[in-house]
Amino acid sequence: MFKNPVINRILSALFTLWLISVISFIVIQLPPGDVVSNFVRQQELISGASVPPETLEFLRQRFGFGEPVYVQYLKWIAGFPKGDFGFSVIYDGAEVADIVARRIGMTLLLAILALFLSWGLAIPLGIYAATHKNRFSDYLMSNVALFGLSIPDFLMAVVYLFIAIFVMGSDYTGGLFSEAYVDAAWSVERFWDFLKHLAVPLLILSIGGMAGTFRIMRANLLDVLGQQFVETARAKGLRERVVIYKHAARIAINPLISRLGMQLPVLLNGTIIISIVLDLPTLGPPFYRALIAQDMYLAGTVLMLLAVILLIGNLIADLLLAWSDPRVRDG
Amino acid sequence: MTLLSVQGLHTHYHVEQGTLRAVDDVSFEIAEGETVGVVGESGCGKSVTARSIMGLLPRRIGEIAAGEIRFAARGGTLDLAQQDPLGPVMRDIRGNDIGMIFQEPMTSLNPVYTIGAQIVEAIRLHSDLSKADAWAKAEQLLERVGINEPARRAKQYPHAFSGGMRQRAMIAMALSSDPRLLIADEPTTAVDVTVEAQILALLEELKRERNMALMLITHDLNVVGEIADRVIVMYLGRVVETTTAARVFDDPKHPYTRGLLASLPSLGRRTRLTPIEGTVPGPHQRPAGCPFAPRCAQATEKCNTQPPTFRIDAETSVACWLYDDAEAGHA
Ligand SMILES: Nc1ncnc2c1ncn2[C@@H]1O[C@H](COP(=O)(O)OP(=O)(O)OP(=O)(O)O)[C@@H](O)[C@H]1O
Ligand code: SF4
Ligand SMILES: [Mg+2]
Numbered sequence: 001m002f003k004n005p006v007i008n009r010i011l012s013a014l015f016t017l018w019l020i021s022v023i024s025f026i027v028i029q030l031p032p033g034d035v036v037s038n039f040v041r042q043q044e045l046i047s048g049a050s051v052p053p054e055t056l057e058f059l060r061q062r063f064g065f066g067e068p069v070y071v072q073y074l075k076w077i078a079g080f081p082k083g084d085f086g087f088s089v090i091y092d093g094a095e096v097a098d099i100v101a102r103r104i105g106m107t108l109l110l111a112i113l114a115l116f117l118s119w120g121l122a123i124p125l126g127i128y129a130a131t132h133k134n135r136f137s138d139y140l141m142s143n144v145a146l147f148g149l150s151i152p153d154f155l156m157a158v159v160y161l162f163i164a165i166f167v168m169g170s171d172y173t174g175g176l177f178s179e180a181y182v183d184a185a186w187s188v189e190r191f192w193d194f195l196k197h198l199a200v201p202l203l204i205l206s207i208g209g210m211a212g213t214f215r216i217m218r219a220n221l222l223d224v225l226g227q228q229f230v231e232t233a234r235a236k237g238l239r240e241r242v243v244i245y246k247h248a249a250r251i252a253i254n255p256l257i258s259r260l261g262m263q264l265p266v267l268l269n270g271t272i273i274i275s276i277v278l279d280l281p282t283l284g285p286p287f288y289r290a291l292i293a294q295d296m297y298l299a300g301t302v303l304m305l306l307a308v309i310l311l312i313g314n315l316i317a318d319l320l321l322a323w324s325d326p327r328v329r330d331g
Numbered sequence: 332m333t334l335l336s337v338q339g340l341h342t343h344y345h346v347e348q349g350t351l352r353a354v355d356d357v358s359f360e361i362a363e364g365e366t367v368g369v370v371g372e373s374g375c376g377k378s379v380t381a382r383s384i385m386g387l388l389p390r391r392i393g394e395i396a397a398g399e400i401r402f403a404a405r406g407g408t409l410d411l412a413q414q415d416p417l418g419p420v421m422r423d424i425r426g427n428d429i430g431m432i433f434q435e436p437m438t439s440l441n442p443v444y445t446i447g448a449q450i451v452e453a454i455r456l457h458s459d460l461s462k463a464d465a466w467a468k469a470e471q472l473l474e475r476v477g478i479n480e481p482a483r484r485a486k487q488y489p490h491a492f493s494g495g496m497r498q499r500a501m502i503a504m505a506l507s508s509d510p511r512l513l514i515a516d517e518p519t520t521a522v523d524v525t526v527e528a529q530i531l532a533l534l535e536e537l538k539r540e541r542n543m544a545l546m547l548i549t550h551d552l553n554v555v556g557e558i559a560d561r562v563i564v565m566y567l568g569r570v571v572e573t574t575t576a577a578r579v580f581d582d583p584k585h586p587y588t589r590g591l592l593a594s595l596p597s598l599g600r601r602t603r604l605t606p607i608e609g610t611v612p613g614p615h616q617r618p619a620g621c622p623f624a625p626r627c628a629q630a631t632e633k634c635n636t637q638p639p640t641f642r643i644d645a646e647t648s649v650a651c652w653l654y655d656d657a658e659a660g661h662a
Pocket of ligand 2: 627
C-alpha cells in the first residue's frame with residue numbers, strides 16, 4: 001500500500017486493533033439482553049427499588065443505554081483514550097480498567113517467566129540431545145518430551161495439586177501467597193513465600209512449552225550441524241564447543257524466535273487456565289467469572305487486551321528475528 | 332622436502348549397511364610448495380582422504396582404521412592419524428598449518444556473521460593480534476584475493492556476496508594463518524567457467540608467493556592440467572595411478588586414467604565424448620580383485636586378485652596388472 005514498510009506495518013496493526021475492538025464488542029453484545037439493562041435489573045433486585053433516573057441518564061450518556069448498537073459501540077470506544085473500558089457487574093460496578101490494571105502485571109510476569117524458563121531449559125537440552133544423537137540420553141529426552149507434549153496444562157495443574165496436597169501433605173491450595181502473607185507488607189519472608197507459590201504454576205506452564213521447544217531445537221540443530229559452514233568452523237581449528245554454540249546453535253535458534261508469535265498465545269492461554277485452577281491473581285479468574293456471568297464489558301476488554309498483547313508479541317518476535325538474522329533484516 | 336606423507340591409509344565409515352571402506356590403502360606424498368591434483372569420479376574417496384588428513388571425519392561414523400599421515404610441523408613430523416581429532420594438537424594444525432576450502436561457496440560461510448568477523452575469528456584463533464590489527468589484516472587478505480573495497484565488504488554478510496566472491500573470501504580465511512598446505516576440495520565445481528579460471532589463477536599465484544603446497548581435489552582433469560605439478564588418480568577408495576601432470580595427458584598408464592582422459596571434452600580435439608563404460612559400483616559391492624575390473628576392457632584372469640602398485644620410474648606408479656613386467660616391483 002505504502003512504500004515504507006514501517007508505516008505499512010503500523011497501519012496494518014492499527015487496522016487489526018480496530019477489528020479486534022469490533023469483534024470484542026460483538027462478543028459483548030452476544031448474550032441476550034444488554035449488559036447495562038442486566039445491571040439495572042440486578043441493582044433493582046438487590047435494593048428492591050427502581051434505579052434513580054439520574055443513574056439511568058448517566059448510563060444512557062456513557063454507554064448508550066437504550067440507543068442503537070452502533071451508538072453503543074462508538075460510546076464504548078470513545079472511553080478508551082480516557083482509560084474507560086466500561087464497568088463490571090460481578091465486581092459491583094467497579095471500573096474494568098481498575099480490575100484489569102491490578103492483574104495484567106502478574107499475568108504477563110507469569111507468561112514471560114514461563115517463556116524464559118522453558119527456553120532456558122529446553123534449548124540446552126535440545127543442544128545436548130542433538131550433539132548426542134541416537135545415544136541413550138537422546139532417546140530418553142526425546143521420549144519424555146513426546147510424553148510432555150501430549151499432556152494438557154490444566155491436567156498437569158490438577159495432578160500437581162493432587163500430589164502436593166494428598167501425597168506430600170502440603171497445605172498448598174493455590175494462590176500466590178500463604179494465608180498469613182496475603183495482606184502482609186512486602187518482606188523477605190513474604191517474597192520467599194511468593195516464590196514458593198510461583199514455582200508451581202511456573203513449572204507447569206514452562207514444562208508444557210518445553211517439550212515443543214526442545215524438539216524443535218534438537219531438529220533445527222541437527223539440520224544446521226549438517227551444513228557446510230559448520231565444517232568451515234571446524235576447519236578453522238575452533239573448539240567443538242565454539243563450533244556448536246557460536247556457529248550452529250546460534251542459527252538453530254532463529255526458527256524458535258519466529259515461532260515466538262505462535263508460542264505466546266499458547267502461553268497466555270495456559271496462564272489463564274492454570275490461574276483458574278490454582279486461583280492466581282491474574283486475568284484468568286475474572287475473565288472466567290465474567291464469561292460465565294455474562295459480565296461483558298469485563299470479558300470483552302480482557303479479550304481485546306489479550307489480542308493486543310499477541311499483536312505486540314508478534315511485532316517483537318519479528319523485530320527480534322530481524323535483529324538475529326541478517327538475511328531477514330536485509331531481505 | 333616432504334611436507335605430507337600418507338602411508339597405507341584406511342578410512343572406514345560405519346554406516347547402517349555395514350562398514351564402508353571409503354579409503355582403502357592409500358599412499359601418496361606432497362612436497363613443500365608442490366601442487367598435487369587428486370582426481371577421480373564421484374564417490375572414489377577424495378573428500379574422505381582430505382577429511383582424514385584434517386581430522387574432520389564425522390564423529391562415531393568415520394574412523395581411521397590403519398595407516399599414517401605424517402605431517403612436517405613444529406620442527407619434526409607428526410602422525411596426524413594418531414591425534415585426537417578434537418584435541419588441541421589437531422585444532423592447532425587445522426587452520427594454522429593446513430587450511431581447507433570447500434566445494435559449496437554458497438553455504439561455506441556462516442550466514443549470521445559478517446565476512447570480516449569470520450576471517451578475524453580465524454586470525455585471532457592462531458595469533459595474538461589485537462582485534463583492530465586482525466581486522467586490518469582481514470581487509471588486506473580480502474584485497475589480496477581480489478575483493479574491491481575490502482573495508483566496506485568486510486562488514487557485509489555472506490548473502491551480499493556472489494558465489495565466486497564467497498569462494499575468494501573462503502580462500503582469504505583459509506590463508507589467514509599462512510598454512511603450509513591448502514586443501515581445496517573441488518573449489519570450482521559450483522562456479523561458472525569464467526570464475527573457475529579466475530579462482531584457479533588466484534590459487535596458483537597465492538601458492539607461489541607463499542611457497543605453500545596445494546592439494547587440489549577435482550573430478551576434472553583439465554583443472555589438473557592447468558595448475559598441478561603431480562596427479563593422483565583415485566578409484567573406489569584406492570590410488571590407481573600417481574604421475575606428473577604432463578604425463579597424465581601424454582602417457583596415461585592405468586586403463587581408468589585413459590578412460591578419464593578419453594571422456595574429457597577437449598577444445599583441441601572436437602571428437603565425440605566417450606565416457607567410461609559402466610558405472611562405479613556401489614560402495615558395498617566392491618569387486619574382490621582389481622576394483623576397476625568390471626569396467627575394464629583389458630581385464631584378464633589375473634585381475635581377480637588386487638594388483639599391487641608397480642613403480643614404472645621415479646615419477647610414475649600404477650596399480651594395474653598390465654605393468655607386472657615393469658622391472659622394479661612394488662613401490
Ligand atoms: N558421511 C558419510 N556417511 C556415509 N558414507 C559416506 C559419508 N561420506 C562419504 N561417504 C562415502 O564414502 C565414499 C567416498 O566418498 P567421498 O566423499 O570421499 O567421495 P569423493 O571422491 O569426494 O566424491 P565427490 O566427487 O562426489 O565429492 C563414498 O562411497 C561415499 O558414499
Ligand atoms: S588390473 Fe586388470 S582390471 Fe584392473 S585396470 Fe589393470 S587390466 Fe584392468
Ligand atoms: Mg568430495
